[in-house]
Amino acid sequence: MHLFYxxxxxxxxxxxxxxxxxxxxxxxxxxxxxxxxxxxxxxxMCTGKVLDPDxxxxxxRITHITENYGARPCHLHLAVAxxxxxxxxxxxxxxxxxxxxxxxxxxxxxxxxxxxxxTDRAERIxxxxxxxxxxxxxxxxxxxxxxxxxxxxxxxxxASAAIACCQAPGERTPAVQWIGKTGExxxxxxxxxxxxxxxxxxxxxxxxxxxxxxxxxVLRTETAAxxxxxxxxxx
Numbered sequence: 756m757h758l759f760y761x762x763x764x765x766x767x768x769x770x771x772x773x774x775x776x777x778x779x780x781x782x783x784x785x786x787x788x789x790x791x792x793x794x795x796x797x798x799x800m801c802t803g804k805v806l807d808p809d810x811x812x813x814x815x816r817i818t819h820i821t822e823n824y825g826a827r828p829c830h831l832h833l834a835v836a837x838x839x840x841x842x843x844x845x846x847x848x849x850x851x852x853x854x855x856x857x858x859x860x861x862x863x864x865x866x867x868x869x870x871x872x873x874t875d876r877a878e879r880i881x882x883x884x885x886x887x888x889x890x891x892x893x894x895x896x897x898x899x900x901x902x903x904x905x906x907x908x909x910x911x912x913x914a915s916a917a918i919a920c921c922q923a924p925g926e927r928t929p930a931v932q933w934i935g936k937t938g939e940x941x942x943x944x945x946x947x948x949x950x951x952x953x954x955x956x957x958x959x960x961x962x963x964x965x966x967x968x969x970x971x972x973v974l975r976t977e978t979a980a981x982x983x984x985x986x987x988x989x990x
Contacts, residue, residue, distance in 0.1 A: 757783055758792045758886045760893075764801055766817045769793065776813035779805070791815060796885060796893030800824035824891035825855075830940045831987050832858040832914070834905055835980045836947035839868040847977035848877045852884035852894055854984045860910070861899035866949040872899040902955055905944075906962040914940040918959040919979055921950045923966035930967040934986050941987060943967075945980045 759775045771779060771793075779785050785805055793801040793815065799822055803815040833856055838844045848859060861872040874896045885893045900908070915937035919930065934941070944951075944959060951959070956966060969979055 756792055756889060757785065757790075758794060758889055760796060760882050760886055761793055762795055762797075764793055764795050764799065764817070766801075766820070768806065769801075769803070769815050769817060771813045771815060773811060777810050779813045780808045780810045785813075792889075793817070794824070794885070794891040796882070796891070798823045798826060798891050800891040821891075826892070827855050827988070828939070829937070829987065829990065830857050831855070831984065832860070832910055832940070832942045833945060833980055833983065834860040834862040834900075834910070834942065835945045836864050836867050836976055837861045837869045837872040837899065838976050839948060841869070841872075843975070843977050844872070845877050845880050847980055848894070848896065849880050849884045850981055851984055852881045852890070853888045854981070854988055855890070855892065856894045856984055857892070858895045858897060858910075860897040860905065862902055862905060862944065862946075863899055864902045864947050865952045865955055867947040869947075874898065902951075903958065906958060910942055911963060914938075914942045916942040916944075916959075916962075916964040917967045918944040918946075918951065918956060918964040919967050919969050919983065920946060920956050921973065922953060923956050923960070924953070925966070927966045927968040930969050930983065931986055933965055933967050934983075934990055937990075943980075943983045945976055945983065947976060 789805045801817050802819040803817045806816050807814040
């Protein structure tokens with residue numbers, strides 16, 4: 756199954772972007788009438804045939820479209836503090852794309868060691884992971900936002916929201932127990948190395964977030980975020 760990514764698929768004929776055209780014709784050496792698959796990363800999986808194997812713009816005839824391909828039962832939005840080592844955050848984006856997540860927002864917190872987060876490379880990694888694991892839903896990777904601004908954003912409106920933290924003013928709910936009772940829209944905040952500050956946890960609770968516990972181990976940021984994705988995947 757040869758899967759190509761093109762964010763704006765046109766029917767009944769579509770021309771692949773230059774990089775995908777080159778890969779299709781020069782690397783995979785696909786020829787006229789060969790079967791290919793395209794996704795826009797928004798849930799559409801298209802079956803097509805090569806019309807013109809041009810390395811500069813390979814034309815495909817779309818023969819079938821499956822909407823909501825591999826759709827999951829709920830919408831997951833993770834607000835994750837970018838790690839000091841950007842490679843770890845990019846590793847998380849790759850694995851999150853493979854398992855399934857809808858939105859990733861880099862979250863700049865009080866204890867964040869990385870105060871800026873460029874997402875261009877992370878987006879390319881997500882595209883590669885999407886094609887590798889044959890998915891049709893690529894996560895939206897938003898621009899970095901400050902913690903306090905995220906709490907005021909529309910992201911939390913109407914969603915089941917939680918903050919995964921090591922300390923809280925009161926009891927924390929086991930994450931697996933909390934996720935089992937959530938609705939179709941889930942938002943989870945994951946903090947930086949050193950955890951959220953006590954003031955941030957209190958502010959999140961005031962904004963409607965449930966403090967949750969991910970278990971007895973102190974997890975790395977990227978491990979905690981991926982753990983949440985797996986919990987939701989097997990909800």
